[in-house]
Amino acid sequence: MTEILQKLGMPAPASSHAQGIDDFIGYIHLLMLALFIGWMGYYVLALFRFRKGANPKADYTGVKSSMSTYLEIGVALIEAVLLVGFAIPLWAHAVDEMPVGKGDPKTDPIELQIMGMQFKWNAHFAGPDGKMGRQIQTEASQGNPFGIDAKDPAAKDDVVCVAGEPFKLPVNREAICRISSMDVIHSFKVAALRVGQDAIPGMSIPVHFKPTKIGKFVVTCAQLCGSGHSVMRGDFEVVSQEDFDKWFAEKSKAGGGGNSFE
Numbered sequence: 001m002t003e004i005l006q007k008l009g010m011p012a013p014a015s016s017h018a019q020g021i022d023d024f025i026g027y028i029h030l031l032m033l034a035l036f037i038g039w040m041g042y043y044v045l046a047l048f049r050f051r052k053g054a055n056p057k058a059d060y061t062g063v064k065s066s067m068s069t070y071l072e073i074g075v076a077l078i079e080a081v082l083l084v085g086f087a088i089p090l091w092a093h094a095v096d097e098m099p100v101g102k103g104d105p106k107t108d109p110i111e112l113q114i115m116g117m118q119f120k121w122n123a124h125f126a127g128p129d130g131k132m133g134r135q136i137q138t139e140a141s142q143g144n145p146f147g148i149d150a151k152d153p154a155a156k157d158d159v160v161c162v163a164g165e166p167f168k169l170p171v172n173r174e175a176i177c178r179i180s181s182m183d184v185i186h187s188f189k190v191a192a193l194r195v196g197q198d199a200i201p202g203m204s205i206p207v208h209f210k211p212t213k214i215g216k217f218v219v220t221c222a223q224l225c226g227s228g229h230s231v232m233r234g235d236f237e238v239v240s241q242e243d244f245d246k247w248f249a250e251k252s253k254a255g256g257g258g259n260s261f262e
């Protein structure tokens with residue numbers, strides 16, 4: 001399935017769950033194909049069976065048994081059980097189960113905030129102290145979309161990438177992105193990772209994934225958000241843990257969060 005999807009323009013899967021999503025898309029299409037063939041067969045059968053030649057006089061009474069009603073109710077009940085009993089709980093489980101670290105800063109999930117704004121994506125990591133600087137909503141601006149309080153000591157070492165500056169993520173390590181928006185509704189979309197989540201002002205919605213391929217990727221916006229929607233992008237790079245550590249240390253020392261906004 002992945003090969004067919006790639007021929008149709010889908011980028012090669014680059015996260016641990018991407019293959020599962022591709023397989024899922026494949027199964028849905030196979031199911032739709034089976035339904036299509038089944039219904040088309042039924043349609044042709046109906047055309048043949050109720051043709052004018054075999055039925056010169058129309059029958060206005062129609063079906064008398066209640067069988068079809070019971071069948072319809074049965075199908076609706078089975079679908080309701082599948083949806084409410086299985087699909088929704090399983091999906092909620094998959095989405096809500098955040099990866100938990102074991103206390104090792106090298107292998108624990110890396111957490112960051114992602115902020116959409118017209119028309120850019122911004123990223124904010126806690127610095128080496130593991131603490132994100134205080135954020136004041138009313139202080140948020142184009143240059144400081146996270147509203148980081150420069151006076152807070154915890155903000156001094158934060159790593160912040162704004163105004164289109166690319167950010168980095170370590171390969172083969174869980175990432176938890178808390179997605180938000182500064183203005184209108186955007187949607188965080190990374191096709192190669194098979195990740196998508198709406199960015200809603202006033203909400204912080206977590207998504208988690210594990211990138212498995214080193215390379216350059218693009219966050220696009222999947223929610224029409226204004227005149228610059230089509231050019232709204234956020235570049236990021238998935239790199240080895242060593243390269244990530246080097247970049248992170250440099251960015252943090254350069255005075256990420258706090259200093260640049262004083």
Ligand SMILES: [Cu+2]
Nearest residue numbers: 186221225232
């Ligand atoms: Cu947008």
